Amino acid sequence: MTKPTNPTKDEMVRMIDLGRAVIETEADAVQSLIPRLGDEFAQACSYLLHCQGRIVVIGMGKSGHIGNKIAATLASTGSPAFFVHPGEASHGDLGMITPQDVVLALSNSGETGELLVILPLLKRLGAPLIAMTGKPESTLARESEVHIDVSVQKEACPLGLAPTSSTTAALVMGDAMAVALLQARGFTAKDFALSHPGGTLGRRLLLRVSDIMHADRSLPSVGLDATLHEALEVMSAKGLGMTAIVDPEGGVAGVYTDGDLRRTLNKPIDIHHVKVSEVMTRNCLTVSPETLAAEALQMMDEKKINGLLVIDEEQQLIGAFNMHDLLRAGVM
Structure with a gap:
């Protein structure tokens, strides 16, 4: 050579x-x-x-x-x-x-x-x-x-x-x-994306939350009566850095995230006895499955959060995703 x-x-x-x-x-x-x-x-x-x-x-x-x-x-x-x-x-x-x-x-x-x-x-x-x-x-x-x-x-x-x-x-x-x-x-940009579905722009403009969210058995969720310890076990098992807390009807009552855990550890509490509902974030941000993934990313950036819960028209929990899912999908 x-x-x-x-x-x-x-x-x-x-x-x-x-x-x-x-x-x-x-x-x-x-x-x-x-x-x-x-x-x-x-x-x-x-x-x-x-x-x-x-x-x-x-x-x-x-x-x-x-x-x-x-x-x-x-x-x-x-x-x-x-x-x-x-x-x-x-x-x-x-x-x-x-x-x-x-x-x-x-x-x-x-x-x-x-x-x-x-x-x-x-x-x-x-x-x-x-x-x-x-x-x-x-x-x-x-x-x-x-x-x-x-x-x-x-x-x-x-x-x-x-x-x-x-x-x-x-x-x-x-x-x-x-x-x-x-x-x-x-x-329009959407028209351009339709002719470039395999490109980065196509993924950003066409991909929806429903395409990337975790659902069914991979969806992290616990009930209102779960202890913080039980919630942490679910978070560890599902690997999304959060878990949804749902009411008896399946609606979202709140979310508990890695950030919440860091704040909780600064308090003198017993994770085996305290209810996760006592330390969860209420009125958490949610999106619909039809939301564009790029829009969800913008929302997460604005709120400085790493994950979102997905709800259907009846306000029932159906999915969850985080920044890593967006990264793997090529949206970021």
Whole structure:
């Protein structure tokens, strides 16, 4: 295995300077897009917003990679979209595109051969074409219903060859479209979570207390007549750092927690004889099973508590959970 050698101080300075120059060049390229946002951008967004089918993004090479990401961003923010490789489109994948779709084509030159080959077929199909190029006078730009200018003054590559600033500009413009459409559709954080159920945001916004609470035999609870010693045994056995104290009808009369225990130990009491109801916290905070786990976490943070009891519509105890359950569920 080849081991890297330690660069000299001069080499380090040159690499850092070049890295900064690249970032500055790409930042300038992005900044130059702002004054270009006008009627064309609004028209393109209108086409995409009123698309009756899917947004089909196409592009070759590095533009294809950017197009793939734009399609993914559109799809995850409420605008159904997918990517089609133009080379594959010439060999059957063109059948994935319908007249109800809108095609978003990316090409810095606007003269990419694989795109121009299928251009007449797209025209015959009748799917509106939005072009995103760096050459407003190019064939792709001229043949499109709307052209978005993403030209850059120079690439960040010192050779001026590797797509760097141009791909960054195209990516940023795609994000601008996606977010503009998100706003126009009234897309919410909950909508985003529904399309990202496996992600952290999805867990935070979709997970409910009923999904994480301990119930039935794992639920720590004792009656009003239980001694403090009996309550502590239940707390130790269930491992939630608390136990509910319930009345004869199954309603919550109070809760006894690790914090209550620390306070109790400061008093001269006999844990084998004192009733837990004498030292419990009354009027404790409870939640319903339909409460979002993220809301429950906020409540616990505000009240500086580590656990909550869960009650149903009849005010009956049905569950309990603590911070560790929220942590394991990925809510924290």
